[in-house]
Each structure stands twice: as C-alpha cells, then as structure tokens.
Amino acid sequence: MMKEYEKMMAGLAHLPMKSELTEMRQRAREILFEFNRTSPNDEETQNNLIRKLFAQADETTSINEPFHCDYGINIKVGKNFFANYHCVMLDNGGITIGDDVMFAPNVSLYTVGHPLDAELRNIGWEQAKPIIIGNNVWVGGNVVILPGVTIGDNVVIGAGSVVSKDLPDNVLAFGNPCRIVREITEQDREYYIRTYRSDV
Template sequence: MKSEKEKMLQGLPYKAFGPELLEERQLAKEKVFDFNNTRPTDIETRNKIINSLLGKTNGSFFIEPPFRCDYGYNISIGQNFYANYNLVILDCTKVNIGDNVLMGPNVSISTAGHPIHFEKRNEEWEYAFPITIENNVWLGSNVVINPGVTIGENSVIGSGSVVTKNIPSNVIAVGNPCKVKREITEDDRLYYYKKNKF
C-alpha cells in the first residue's frame, strides 16, 4: 500500500494531514521561520538555510524574505535565481526552476489543488502536479502559477497573470487566464521599457 507521501509525489489523490507529511511541513516551517527572521545583512545565514531546505540549488541565488513553502525538498532552483518579497511555493510535488529566472513580489506557485466537488474536498482529498519554469523566465509581480504548468524559456509573464496552461518559449503572456500576447523578437533587445531605448 502506498503512503500518502508516495501518492502525493505520483499525482494521485492523497491526504495531507497524516503524521509523515505533517511532520515534514512542520520541519520546513521551522527553517522558513529562521530564514524570515534573520537580520537583513545576514545573507550568508539565509543562504545556508535555503541550501538545507531546498532539494537543489545551483550557484548564486537571492531570495528576499519573507518566503514560504510547504516542504522545500521538492524545489529545485538554477543559477542566478532571484525572487522578490513574498514568494510562496506550495511544493507538494516537483517545482523545477531553471537558470536566470526572475520573480517579482507576491508570486504564488502552487502544485497543489483540491477536487471540484465539495464532498471530496470535505474528505480532505488533495492532489499535486509538477510545475516547470525554464531558463531566463521573468514572472512579474502577483503572478499565480497553477498545478501542472510549464513556462517555456525566455518568456515573460505579465504582472497579475494567472497561469492555468503551458506557456511556450520566447513569448510575452498576460492576463487571467494568462494568454500569449506576442512573440519576443530581436527588436526587443533595443528597448528597456516600452519604447524607451537603451
């Protein structure tokens, strides 16, 4: 018989309040508490905490406190990762983040979901599907990413977007639900904001 953790990691319905998963979430909360309560200048201590919390880090990264996650060990971040204030990652299964990814404030990444029918929700069933954010992606402030989504490399997700489906590479996508607005072109290299040239 599969444990609730095994079911969680395999995309099957599971219940999150058994002793194993509850204990793992509590451990992550302790580390997150320590991270969020360091002095602003104590970057070294924060980095040590993140390295002990996340499943994988690769090279340099900077996460502005406060930060929240469920387990930590399901999160992988690439080189040169930057997250602004109030990043929330509900990592009930894998969250793979590539190199050179930037996130504005108040980004929410949620692998977790609940059944539509209230009776099944009331029985405490949950599910989780992995999220992938490829290299060179920029997520604007207040972006929400739903379970099972992949965002392709080099793409930009506009502020306030709710990403419910996969986004291809090399595009600007915005809205609720998030939709592709246009492709990113070589002309974009000339401008830093709208029609303001470098």
C-alpha cells in the first residue's frame, strides 16, 4: 500500500494531515523559522539553511527573507538561483528550477490543488503536479505559476501574470491568464545595449 508521500509525489489524491506529511511540513517550518529570522548580514547561515531544506541547492543560491514552502525536500534549484522577498513555493508535487533563474518579489509557485467537489475538499483530499522551470528565466513580481506547468529556457514572464499553461523557450509572456506575446530575439539584446549601456 502506498504511503501518503508516495501518493503525493505520484500526482494521486492524498491526505496531507496524515502524520507522515505533517511531520515533514513541521521540519520545514522549523528550518524556515530560523531562516526568516536570521540576520541578512549572515549570508552563510542563510545559505546553509536553504541547502539543508532543499533537495538541491548550492553556495550560489540566494533567497531574500521572508521565504515560505511546504516541504522543501521537493525543491531543486540550479546554479545562481535568486528569489526576492516573499517568495512562496508550495512544493507538494515537486519544483525543479534550472540555472540562472531570477524571481522578483511575491512570486508564488503552487504545485497543489484541491477537489472541485466541496464534500471531498472538506475531507481534506488534495493532489499535486510538478512545476518545471528551465535555464535563464526571469519571473516578474506577483507572478503565480500553477500546478503542472513547464516553462522553457530564456523565458521572461511579466509582472502580475497567472501562468496556467506551458511556455516554450525564448518567449516573452504576460497577462491573466498568461499568454505568449512574442519571441525574444537578438534585437532585444541590441536594443538594450544601445539604450541603457554607457560602456560601449
């Protein structure tokens, strides 16, 4: 018989208030409590706590407090990951993030959902689907990414977007619901250099 954690990670209906999952969330909350009250000048302690919490992180991981997640052990981040203030990752279904990814303030990743039927919902059933984010992605402020979404490499998501569908590589997307506006091309690089850089 599958345990509740195994059901959760398989995307099946599960009961999060079972002791197994409750204990796992409590461990994460204890680490997060310490992280969120650590001095911002003590970057080494903050980094060590995140590496203790996440399944994958390294010395290049940088997260501004406050930060919140459900389990932590279901989060994997690549090199040079940065999350600004008030990031929330409900990582029940697993979150995988590539290299050189930046989150603006108030970015939320929700891998978990609940039944539409009120009776089932009130019993406590839920289910989860993974979120996958590629390399070189910039996520704007107040963006919400919903369960089961995959985001490709080199994507920029505009502020305030609600992302409910997959996004391919090399696109600018924004809106509620989030939609692809256009491809990101070499012209964007040239425009930036001409407009903003004074060293060339």
